Amino acid sequence: VSDRLIITRRAAVGLTAIILLMLSGKWLVDFFATGPRSEMVKKITGFYRHKEDAALIGLEYLDSAPDEADSDKLIDLLCHGDSENYRRLADADWNEAHAIILAQQHMDFSRGRIVDVSGWLLSETEARVCALTALAISATE
Amino acid sequence: MFIDARSVPEGSAVSSDICIIGAGAAGITLAREFNGQKMNVCVLESGGLEFDATTQSLYKGENTGPLTIGLDTERVRYFGGTTNLWAGACRPLDPDDFGARDWIPSSGWPFKRTELEPCYKRAHKLCGLGPFDYDINDWIRDPKDNPRCFIPFDNGRLATTLFQMVPRKPDDLRRFGSVYRQDLKASENIKVYLFANVTKLVSNDGAELTNVTVNTLSHNPFSVFARIFILATGGIENARILLLSTDIQEAANAYDLVGRYFMAHLELKNVGVFLPSPTVSMQYFRDNNSDAKRVDVGKCRKKSINWDGATDAVLTISEKLRHEHKLVNFTVALEEFTPTMPPAPPRGSSLSKLSSRSPDSLLFHLSRVLADSDDREAGIAKEASWQGKQLVAYRLTNTSETTPNPNSRVTLARETDQFNCNRVALNWTLSDIDLESLQRGYRIIGQEVGRAGLGRLRSSVPTRFEGSTSKKRTVFWSQHHHMGTTRMHADPKKGVVDANCKVHGTSNLFIAGSSVFPTSGCATPTLTIIALAMRLADHVKGKLL
Numbered sequence: 001v002s003d004r005l006i007i008t009r010r011a012a013v014g015l016t017a018i019i020l021l022m023l024s025g026k027w028l029v030d031f032f033a034t035g036p037r038s039e040m041v042k043k044i045t046g047f048y049r050h051k052e053d054a055a056l057i058g059l060e061y062l063d064s065a066p067d068e069a070d071s072d073k074l075i076d077l078l079c080h081g082d083s084e085n086y087r088r089l090a091d092a093d094w095n096e097a098h099a100i101i102l103a104q105q106h107m108d109f110s111r112g113r114i115v116d117v118s119g120w121l122l123s124e125t126e127a128r129v130c131a132l133t134a135l136a137i138s139a140t141e
Numbered sequence: 142m143f144i145d146a147r148s149v150p151e152g153s154a155v156s157s158d159i160c161i162i163g164a165g166a167a168g169i170t171l172a173r174e175f176n177g178q179k180m181n182v183c184v185l186e187s188g189g190l191e192f193d194a195t196t197q198s199l200y201k202g203e204n205t206g207p208l209t210i211g212l213d214t215e216r217v218r219y220f221g222g223t224t225n226l227w228a229g230a231c232r233p234l235d236p237d238d239f240g241a242r243d244w245i246p247s248s249g250w251p252f253k254r255t256e257l258e259p260c261y262k263r264a265h266k267l268c269g270l271g272p273f274d275y276d277i278n279d280w281i282r283d284p285k286d287n288p289r290c291f292i293p294f295d296n297g298r299l300a301t302t303l304f305q306m307v308p309r310k311p312d313d314l315r316r317f318g319s320v321y322r323q324d325l326k327a328s329e330n331i332k333v334y335l336f337a338n339v340t341k342l343v344s345n346d347g348a349e350l351t352n353v354t355v356n357t358l359s360h361n362p363f364s365v366f367a368r369i370f371i372l373a374t375g376g377i378e379n380a381r382i383l384l385l386s387t388d389i390q391e392a393a394n395a396y397d398l399v400g401r402y403f404m405a406h407l408e409l410k411n412v413g414v415f416l417p418s419p420t421v422s423m424q425y426f427r428d429n430n431s432d433a434k435r436v437d438v439g440k441c442r443k444k445s446i447n448w449d450g451a452t453d454a455v456l457t458i459s460e461k462l463r464h465e466h467k468l469v470n471f472t473v474a475l476e477e478f479t480p481t482m483p484p485a486p487p488r489g490s491s492l493s494k495l496s497s498r499s500p501d502s503l504l505f506h507l508s509r510v511l512a513d514s515d516d517r518e519a520g521i522a523k524e525a526s527w528q529g530k531q532l533v534a535y536r537l538t539n540t541s542e543t544t545p546n547p548n549s550r551v552t553l554a555r556e557t558d559q560f561n562c563n564r565v566a567l568n569w570t571l572s573d574i575d576l577e578s579l580q581r582g583y584r585i586i587g588q589e590v591g592r593a594g595l596g597r598l599r600s601s602v603p604t605r606f607e608g609s610t611s612k613k614r615t616v617f618w619s620q621h622h623h624m625g626t627t628r629m630h631a632d633p634k635k636g637v638v639d640a641n642c643k644v645h646g647t648s649n650l651f652i653a654g655s656s657v658f659p660t661s662g663c664a665t666p667t668l669t670i671i672a673l674a675m676r677l678a679d680h681v682k683g684k685l686l
Contacts, residue, residue: 048513053506060503102514109591114584118503119413119599121587130510 040090041071043097044078045133058134061117061127071139074132078104078125101125143326146185146337151361157183157332158685160353160367162339162382163374165222166667167653167674169317169325170267171371174678176328180685183365184325185337185355187374188219190318195358199338200378203554206568208619210405215621216375220335221318223375223621224667229307229315230453231270231668233261235470237460238542238662244467245574247402247545248660251631251640260672260679267671269314270305271448277301280452281425281441289424290441293417294456299589302472304665306451334365340560342370342386342650349648350389356560369681373653373674376623377403380551380656381565383627383637383644392646396634399627400551403569404543404661406620409602413537413583415475416504417596419512423533426475429454455540458582458589466585469578470663471541473586479531480504507597508532539602540620541579542663546572551626569619576603622666627656641680642673653677 048054062069068077078101079085089100108114108123115127149155159175161168164186175182188196200213217225234254241249262273274280277292280303284291294301307315314320325333334355341354343364352366372379380400383393393399417423425441429452455472463470480501543549549570553563583600590596630636633645638657644650653674655666 048510050506050509050513053509054513056506057503057510105514106592106594109588112588114588114591116600119601120503120507121584121591121598121600122507123591126510126514 037072037075040075041132041136043089043092043094044075044101044129045136046094047098047101047129048133051133051137054130055134055137057117057120057122057127058130058132061115061122061131062134064117065115065131068128068131069135071132071135074128074135078128078132101129142328142331143190143333143335145189146334146355146363147357147359147361149334149355149357149361149363151363153363154352155183155334155363155365157181157365157367158369159183159681160185160365160370161653162353162370162372163187163222163378163654164220164318164333165217165373165375165654166224166227166317166670168222168371168373169224169321170264170671170674171373171653171678172325172328172331172333173267173321174675175682176324176331178330178682178686180330182331183367184331184333185339185353185365186220186333186335187338189335190220190322192217192219192225196336199558201558202377202565202567203556204569205566206549206570208569208571210567210569210619210621210623212377212565212567215619215623216377219318220322220333221316224315224317226621227307227315227667229268229309230304230665231265231268231307232275232302232304232664233257233273233672234662234664234669235460237464238470238660238664242464242467245469245544245660247547247628247635250659251629251636257669257672257676260675261668263675264668264671265305268668269308269450271446271450275303275305277303277454280443280446282443284422287441288422289428291422292425292454293421293423293593293595296589296593298459298462299586299593300457300459301454302457304453304455306453308450338560339374339382340385340562342372342382342389344388344392344647347389347392348646350650358559367649369649369651369685371651371653371677371681376626376655377551377565377567379652379654380626381553381563384551384553385562389644389647389650393637393644393650395646398635398637401547401549402545402625402628402659403549403551403567403623404545404625404658405569406622406661406663406665407539407541407543407571407575408618408620409539409541409579410618411536412539412579412600412602413473414504414599415535415537415590415596416508416511416598417533417535418514418594419508421595423477423535426454426535427477427533456586458585462585462589463582466581467578468582468585469542469544469575471539471579471582472663474538474540475535476538477533478536479533481531504534504599505532508534511597537598539579539583540663541575542661543575544572545625545628545660546570549625576605580604620665622655622661624655624658624661624666627652628659629657630659642677651677651681 104125105123113124158180159182161184202212217223236254239250239254282290336357337355339353343352350370352364356362383399457472552566554566556564580602587598627637642651
């Protein structure tokens with residue numbers, strides 16, 4: 001086996017390892033830094049005391065956005081796909097988490113991030129929190 | 142003096158300095174302005190002093206367009222004109238209604254509102270209104286003094302504006318035909334001919350009117366000669382009489398503009414719902430909604446407002462925001478309703494067993510969700526303030542400007558009336574921007590009430606236009622305000638009358654009334670009609686005296 005072949009094989013193994021590490025990195029960071037996502041779902045859906053009311057609004061929203069009917073996707077969307085936002089929400093206690101959601105709702109309205117749920121003009125965040133609540137209730141049935 | 146035109150000998154000629162055709166808001170205002178002046182004035186009114194079905198039937202016509210109006214029900218044909226039906230809500234056009242807006246084709250008046258303001262103030266006096274001031278902050282006391290006076294929509298982006306209502310007591314000042322009857326009857330220089338229908342404007346050279354042909358239902362045609370003629374028969378009839386008058390077609394209608402650009406304020410009932418946050422006081426609007434509580438609204442009035450008439454408050458978008466988003470002008474009336482609040486879904490309910498979903502049921506679900514958000518905001522863990530009580534929400538009714546559209550027009554129908562004159566045909570058409578702008582506008586209101594923490598809004602502005610017929614009335618309604626058919630513009634290629642309301646191409650024919658409005662704004666038009674009539678009277682007096 002020539003030296004060139006050995007070098008090529010080692011480079012390929014190294015590259016593969018790097019790619020695998022990159023792919024698993026986000027999950028690893030998320031898992032070790034914040035714990036499982038189910039905790040996150042509980043924290044977010046705890047925002048509304050009237051969960052059944054929120055869930056019905058959430059179902060209405062999901063009718064118009066069926067591609068969002070996935071808890072992980074909704075959490076990513078609620079964090080705007082930003083790992084920093086995710087970490088902040090994950091690290092927050094319940095009260096802090098609710099303050100974050102409320103602030104984000106207000107920011108949605110300021111920036112025009114509103115959705116039409118059967119004519120009702122809601123912030124993207126509140127519609128998605130409601131949708132997450134609907135999925136969480138459905139999952140327990 | 143009042144004269145029954147049916148008693149005038151057939152073929153006779155009446156002479157006057159000024160001939161006013163029509164005795165509605167504009168015609169009576171003009172006549173009052175000329176009362177006691179050194180000029181003879183002749184007022185020609187189609188009807189008598191009371192309603193008469195045969196005379197009223199002269200207004201019958203044909204709706205040929207996708208939207209219809211009640212041609213013989215939205216206008217009134219007897220002394221006093223349509224003020225006989227007037228609700229009495231007054232507001233001037235907004236300053237930007239007079240300007241050219243690049244997103245509204247053919248917009249812009251030949252003068253600014255400041256030019257009309259002295260006449261607006263005179264019109265206020267005539268109508269018994271309060272100060273010429275429509276800024277809510279100048280009217281309403283600080284809510285710190287009285288929490289009932291809190292105005293939720295007043296943050297520089299959303300605004301609350303007022304309509305002043307013409308007093309009904311001791312005299313009903315809305316009814317010009319009753320209130321000013323005695324003045325005109327006693328006048329020494331004014332003769333009012335009742336039952337006198339103008340069928341034609343006559344000119345020898347096509348530019349200067351010599352006389353008008355008058356007829357009555359008793360068929361005794363006669364002529365009225367004058368130095369100056371003022372057509373004041375309303376937003377539709379002004380155009381019809383011009384179109385019927387072949388002698389002046391070449392001059393007055395050289396650019397085929399007469400009858401075009403018909404506009405009417407568009408009313409959309411139940412165009413949305415406003416659900417206030419539980420922590421937001423809507424007391425002022427609640428009081429404002431209730432006739433019985435108008436006195437409470439009065440208690441919110443600043444002492445500097447030395448007027449005890451009624452007002453109506455409506456929601457609107459600030460001029461800045463309207464321009465930023467290139468919107469038409471519109472106002473939103475809020476009507477309180479109290480649907481019965483069903484109990485909250487039991488905790489742990491199966492979603493599939495919960496009540497069926499609908500926009501109405503969403504109102505209840507959203508009210509509880511919104512209360513949860515508010516609690517968080519306030520940092521107080523409490524049940525929703527209306528838990529177990531009645532939910533209060535507000536239905537929205539829109540009144541909006543419709544934009545000038547040359548295809549929206551009055552023409553002559555084939556059918557003729559009792560005088561063998563063609564009846565009117567109306568093709569009322571909207572432009573795409575009219576609805577599209579409202580959809581965006583309501584979305585902006587929804588955004589703004591959310592941003593300000595006032596609540597949530599449901600918009601149901603139709604996404605497309607559907608016509609209304611006698612069989613099927615849609616959400617689209619005319620507000621009985623007919624405008625634009627003899628529009629005002631300095632350029633004869635773009636308007637029928639000039640800035641002084643003189644018909645282009647003629648020397649002595651003027652037009653009064655809402656037919657001269659180049660754009661409609663969203664304010665009720667009568668105050669502007671009166672102010673313009675006063676301005677025209679000043680101009681005519683300057684010419685004759």
